[in-house]
Structures are given as C-alpha cells and as structure tokens.
Amino acid sequence: MADEQDSGYGRGKIGSEGEVAAPDLPxxxxxxxxxxxxxxxxxxxxISEMHLRAYKNAGYEVAAxxxxxxxxxxxxxxxxxxxxxxxxxxxxxxxxxxxxxxxxTPHPEERVPILEAAIDAEKHILSxxxxxxxxxxxxxxxxxxxxxxxxMAVNQNGRWAPHFSYMRQAVAAGLVGKVQSVxxxxxxxxxxxxxxxxxxxxDLVLYDFGVHWFDMALALLSDEKPQKVYxxxxxxxxQRAKPP
Numbered sequence: 001m002a003d004e005q006d007s008g009y010g011r012g013k014i015g016s017e018g019e020v021a022a023p024d025l026p027x028x029x030x031x032x033x034x035x036x037x038x039x040x041x042x043x044x045x046x047i048s049e050m051h052l053r054a055y056k057n058a059g060y061e062v063a064a065x066x067x068x069x070x071x072x073x074x075x076x077x078x079x080x081x082x083x084x085x086x087x088x089x090x091x092x093x094x095x096x097x098x099x100x101x102x103x104x105t106p107h108p109e110e111r112v113p114i115l116e117a118a119i120d121a122e123k124h125i126l127s128x129x130x131x132x133x134x135x136x137x138x139x140x141x142x143x144x145x146x147x148x149x150x151x152m153a154v155n156q157n158g159r160w161a162p163h164f165s166y167m168r169q170a171v172a173a174g175l176v177g178k179v180q181s182v183x184x185x186x187x188x189x190x191x192x193x194x195x196x197x198x199x200x201x202x203d204l205v206l207y208d209f210g211v212h213w214f215d216m217a218l219a220l221l222s223d224e225k226p227q228k229v230y231x232x233x234x235x236x237x238x239q240r241a242k243p244p
Contacts (some may be wrong), residue, residue: 043105158212
C-alpha cells in the first residue's frame, strides 16, 4: 500500500488547470444557397406536427399534405400552411410536377409502397425512421433510388442535435484520436405510450427511439466500420408501458 505522503499514487501527471476554448467547428446544418423546393408531406400523424413546425420555422414551403383522415390533414394545414392543398391519396400528391421533395411519415410496413411510388415519380425523399424492418427491402429501395437519381434520406435527426453534431465534427477533425468504441446509456421515460398502439411494439425503446443512438454511434465512428454491436434494455421502477 502506498505511503500516505505519496499523493501521486495511482495518478498520471496532472497538467496545468484552466479552460480550453472549444474549437470552432461547422456543426450547424447548412441550408442550400439557392434551392427552395416545394415539399409534400405524406402522413399527418403525431410526428407530422414536429416536421411542419420545423419547416415553418426554417421558412420552407410545404405545398401539399396527404392523409387518409381529411380532418387531421386539414387541422395540420390550418395550423401551419393554410395555403397548402389536401390529398387523401398519396398518388395524387406525387403526380404534381411542382413538388420535388416528399416527407413520408407513416409506419415502416405501410411506408414501403409509398417510398417505391415516390422513387418512381422521381421525388427526393425524407423517410421517417425506422427506415424498414427488412434489410433486403431497404437495400432494394436504395438501389431503386440510385437508379432513378433520387436523393433519399432517413430522418435520423439525432446526429444533427447540436451537441452530437459538434462531437461528430470533433471526431472527424481528429481532436479525440482514433475512436475504438462508443457506449451510450439512455434513461427514457416512455410511459406516455401506455395504452397506445406503441405499447404493443416489442423492444420499442430499441426499435423506435434507440435507433437514433445506433445512428449516432455510427456517426461518431466516422469512417470506421463497426465490427460488433451490443444493445440491451430493461424495465424501470414504476414503468407502466409494456415494452422495455
């Protein structure tokens, strides 16, 4: 056991104290300098409110909304884009030549035929996550989009949260050296899903929310390809939601 006078036991050399100014890194999303396409939103469920609010705040044009529920679509339109047109069939929205970008928000199983139709209509796409539930289907969609010259993005917006975006840029700039592993611990109160359709989704935290963290781990690895992925979930005290 070290002598009590040996205050340096078990420690490396301590450098001088003081703050280090954070480097100025380009972590903020950048708007195109001149491209302002008309956007069509397909699906007016819960997440659509967040998307429309963000588009409104950014000054983007949403020209049309589509939903099987006219009242819901009209409610979203009246709140955010009063001049937007309403469609009950996504194919009618995709037929419009003035709409170049579509935001597709329905759940994965319902989304695939809409994605296929949007690609065939040569609309650039923002797809809600999780992108697909079958990897082969996802790869086929990517190949289909590439063949048509369609830009397709998945709404993995977690990587653009300011703190994570800065970390991503710091890694890319070599400020932390070679990343060997990334570990996240997330505590998420998802009791709000109790009694909803989400309550019946197995492993919901990993499937719907954790997918953001999987993407951020990939982003922090930069150009490195992950070799192994581990994930686990457990119930918390007082949890009312069914899935962990």
